[in-house]
Structure formats: structure tokens, C-alpha cells
Amino acid sequence: MATYKMTLAYDGSRYSGWQRQGNTENTIQAKLERVLSRILGEPVEVAGSGRTDEGVHALAQVASFRTERVFDGDRLTAEVNRYLPQDIRILSTVLTYPRFHARLSASGKWYEYRIDNGPVASVFERKYLTRVEDPLDLAAMREAAAFLLGQHDFASFCDNKHMKKSTVRHLYEIRLEEQNGILTIALHGDGFLYHMARILCGTLIEVGLGERSPYGMRRILEARDRKEAGRLAPAQGLFLREVEYPV
């Protein structure tokens, strides 16, 4: 058996998210498995580093799979890209160690949220940005973000009410940058709960609009109550940017 690590980008607009669900074929995982199974001539199951929700994009999602056949990685990349739709592209395929698993082996993740806050809405990137008309106070957002760094119980930022496992996560870094009216919030952590990245960004946007104080973040964390946090930011502005693995 050979184990492969595949890195891929996708525009999530048309899909019901990453994960194959029951009888819906409209997921990125289902599209990829179908093409891989056809090329490799055997049923292939791929494991993603995590689910991305409906409408969420990926700059570099990671998937792993095992196969009886040994293929050159670059050739497999080219073959798979021939059959995938244009809004999903394999960036690389490499043979890796047998126990590698895209989700279980991951040690960290970067998400990136893009907000269009310029005076006139962007025409050409509009499908990959969340438009906010009123000017955002970047300094207030940075103050708020500082309270979120470190290891916390992020239950207030999780939309899974029946989460049985731990809701403690470590947020290593939040970078807020503005360029030409586009505000990017980059989040780096050891893992993200269901909707966590989008609720964090929705809450930071409310701070930026002056609807919340930056100092309210500690109270939100302590409450462990989803109702204390802000709104869920729209999926179209969110990108899974990078998945990290120990060397």
C-alpha cells in the first residue's frame, strides 16, 4: 500500500462543503474520490484535514489516501486535474509515510477571512470577499483579537450544541491587515471548532463597526455560550489557507 498526501485548492461557491454526506455527490471530497477511483481502478477513500463548510474556499486543503497502485505524484496531479472541474485543482501529490493521515497528523491550521471594506465594492473578487460598507476600526479589532490568543475554551465560538469532545483550542496568532480596502483576518491555531473561524470573524467585525467593545471578548470566552458571541460571518469570505504537519 502507498500513502499519498495531496494538496488542493478549490472555489467552494458551488459545493455543499468538503465532506461527502449521505447521498449528496455535490461535495469536493466526492468529486475527488470519484476521479481518483476511476484513475486508480479501485475504490479510493480520501481523508481531508477537516471539513470546510458549504461555500468555504481552500487555498491549500490537504487530503490523504492509500492505494495498491504506485503512481508518480506529478503524473497523478496532472491526470486528476484533467478530470476534475475547473474550480477544484490539485496543486501537488507526494508519496508519504504509511501512517500519515491528513486530519489526524495535522498539527495546526491557518484560515484567512477576506473583507471588502473599500469605498467602492470590488468587481472582480466579489465572490471571494464579504462586503462591509461602513468603515471598520482596525485598531479596535486588533485589541479584541489579543484577548482571543492562547489556549481557551472556545465553546462560545462553536455552533455544535452537542459537542461531546473538548472545546478547548489554542489560537496561536491573529493577523489583521488592510491593503487597498481589503481587510484580511488570518487565524492560526491548533484546530478549529464547527464555525469557529467564521464566528470569530463575525464578532471581530462587530467590534470593528463599534457594535461591541474590544474588552467584551474575555466575557464572551468565559460565558461558554454561543449566544454571547457575534454573528456567523458569511462563508464566501473564508479560505482554508494552510494545514501544518510536524516535519
Added chain:
Amino acid sequence: MATYKMTLAYDGSRYSGWQRQGNTENTIQAKLERVLSRILGEPVEVAGSGRTDEGVHALAQVASFRTERVFDGDRLTAEVNRYLPQDIRILSTVLTYPRFHARLSASGKWYEYRIDNGPVASVFERKYLTRVEDPLDLAAMREAAAFLLGQHDFASFCDNKHMKKSTVRHLYEIRLEEQNGILTIALHGDGFLYHMARILCGTLIEVGLGERSPYGMRRILEARDRKEAGRLAPAQGLFLREVEYPV
């Protein structure tokens, strides 16, 4: 009467081009006239700096119109943007001198053609790029471009067979640049014939693929025959970048 100069960006993908034609409302000009007429409460006719074809985009098209009403430019920009679809955005509106006309007053234009020549096709910009799989020889394309500079009869690069007016144009500059697998061809001239920018780019692509010699350009120009030039490059990679006016 007040004369306004309006600068606008649009994603041409959904439209039958800039110019209102007979009974098709599916043009950028028609959309703009409809919104302006409603806001200004009088029928408004806008003049564009030139037509852009079906599927061609604009980073900064210029349109002019006259009205009995005097409006603050920034307010008009905001109002018009409220009613236009999101793939058309007014960037600015300024009151100008009475004889200003977007087409007749123009002294030059920049077009930009974007080619995706990277190892893996771009996911997020795919609708605004023309994909070329085989590697392009940029040096050969630059050599070819040099023959096109200056004042020439560009009849070979024009798809209007019944052109009665002069087909002589002055091409001031052609810039070819490559960054992260995206090749940009920027064309600067005093004016462009029907399909001229796209036939020039299609011909340069053929040179880049080794299908034509760079030295064949002079012969193509001299032939004054459309059949001598290369294919028409697809509309989706073309952007009207800038329209110039004498100060």
C-alpha cells in the same frame, strides 16, 4: 446642462458587451442608462470611450453624459452603485467641461490581456484569465511585439471587413510581464480596431507557442489581410485598463 465624466469597472462575463444594441437590454450601457435616467428623472444617454465586446471586462471604462440636473459627483456615484448589479461599479463621477465626450475626447487607451500559463490552472481568477497549457516563450513574444510598435495599417488585425475609415493606428507600447505563472500583455495605443487587441494577443500567443516566428509580424502587417494574422484570443482574458484624455 452639466457634463459628467464617469469611470466604471465591470465584469463583462454576463453581458453582451458595452453597447446598447437594438432591443437587447443586456449591455452595460443599457444598465447604466436605465439607472441614471431613473435617478436623474430624465432620459439620459451615455457615450462610452469605445465598445467592449461580449465578455470583455473593464478596470476603468469611461462614459460621459449630459443632464439638466446638477448633482454632487460622489453622491451620484453612491446612488448609481445602489441600483446597479454588483458586477458593474462606478469608481468616480466628476463634473467636466461642456464639450467633453468619452469617445471623441480620448487620446489613448490601455488594454490588458491576462493569460494563465502556470503549471496548475488558477482556481480563483479562472474567469478572468485565458488558460494556455503549454509554456509560452516570453522572449519570442517580446521580439514579435517589437515589430508591431509604431504607426501601422493594422487591417490584418481587424475583424471588420467593411471598415470604411482608416485602419491606421499608432501602437505606443506593448509590455509583456510574467508573475506567478500569469502572463500579462499590456497594449497602449491611440485607438484599437474591432477585435484588434484580441487578434494581436492571439497572434502573440501563437508566437509564444512556437507556431509562428517573431519575424513574421512585418509580413502580417504588410499583407493587410485578416487571414494572415493569428486566432482571436478569448474575450474573458481582456480588460480595458485605462482611457487617456489630454489634460
